[in-house]
Amino acid sequence: MHDDTVPDDAQPRKRRKGIYILPNLFTLAALFGGFYSVVMAMNARFDLAALGVFAAMVLDSLDGRVARMTNTQSAFGEQMDSLSDMVSFGAAPALIAYEWSLKGLGRWGWIAAFVYCACAALRLARFNVNTGVVDKRWFQGLPSPAAAALVAGFIWLVNEWGKRGGEVLYLSWTQITWVTFAFTLYAGLTMVTNAPFYSFKDIQMKKSVPFVVIVLIALGIAVINIHPPTVLFSLFVAYGLSGYVVYAWRKAKGQPVSVISTSTEEPDERGLHN
Numbered sequence: 001m002h003d004d005t006v007p008d009d010a011q012p013r014k015r016r017k018g019i020y021i022l023p024n025l026f027t028l029a030a031l032f033g034g035f036y037s038v039v040m041a042m043n044a045r046f047d048l049a050a051l052g053v054f055a056a057m058v059l060d061s062l063d064g065r066v067a068r069m070t071n072t073q074s075a076f077g078e079q080m081d082s083l084s085d086m087v088s089f090g091a092a093p094a095l096i097a098y099e100w101s102l103k104g105l106g107r108w109g110w111i112a113a114f115v116y117c118a119c120a121a122l123r124l125a126r127f128n129v130n131t132g133v134v135d136k137r138w139f140q141g142l143p144s145p146a147a148a149a150l151v152a153g154f155i156w157l158v159n160e161w162g163k164r165g166g167e168v169l170y171l172s173w174t175q176i177t178w179v180t181f182a183f184t185l186y187a188g189l190t191m192v193t194n195a196p197f198y199s200f201k202d203i204q205m206k207k208s209v210p211f212v213v214i215v216l217i218a219l220g221i222a223v224i225n226i227h228p229p230t231v232l233f234s235l236f237v238a239y240g241l242s243g244y245v246v247y248a249w250r251k252a253k254g255q256p257v258s259v260i261s262t263s264t265e266e267p268d269e270r271g272l273h274n
Helices: 021-042 046-069 075-100 107-129 144-161 173-191 211-224 228-253
Strands: 138-140 196-198
Touching: 021 046, 021 075, 046 075, 046 144, 075 107, 075 144, 075 173, 107 138, 107 144, 107 173, 144 173, 144 228, 173 228, 196 228, 211 228
Parallel strands: none
Antiparallel strands: 138 196
16 A cells, blocks of 8 residues: 655645747747848848848737737747847848848948947847836837838838849949948947937827827828838838937937936946936
């Protein structure tokens, strides 16, 4: 016979904490979009590479919202999201731009691509550190998806308007290469500035809105469909400049330009927000 009694000091086994699958599925899909973009760039399908970046942007915007709506936020999800962003909006756009035209500039080309990639990593690291002290209505510096849209959007636009080797948008291929160089550097460096970019996070999707808002959304979709590369690229160029406009406006009005009130976390950024 065996003893079926349970010792008094026996403790029930704790259930191993799992991983929420729904928001992480969106994150993995966004990561695949970045990986797909790199593969397409290696195969000289730069139009599909650019579309992969934009698809990753859409999926990246959904994972956080899905997590909040389903109450499935987790520290694992936050770290996974950052790593996915580094691939899709850091490494992928830099590699696409380099393969598309920057490698024709020699060392200047890979320097521009590396600066963009490094700035994306720095921007994501700073975002993670300052999450608790940044005004949620604003981003400190250009968000990495918007920076990726500037680079990939220009490549998509040029590929839609013409093929390599000829004159596109009244520019020769050499001029297009230098414009790509400028966009890559601008997007990269703007990610690590302190210019405030509106985050759209204070828009409540669950609240009712006037009927005219739905009409305006329908009109917006119609305008985008006129020529998606031109319209979307124009929108992201405007957004990429908006942070400096807000910065200059606040500076002129004597208002605080920092989106951080106090920061006790590393890196020490005192004196950089004036």
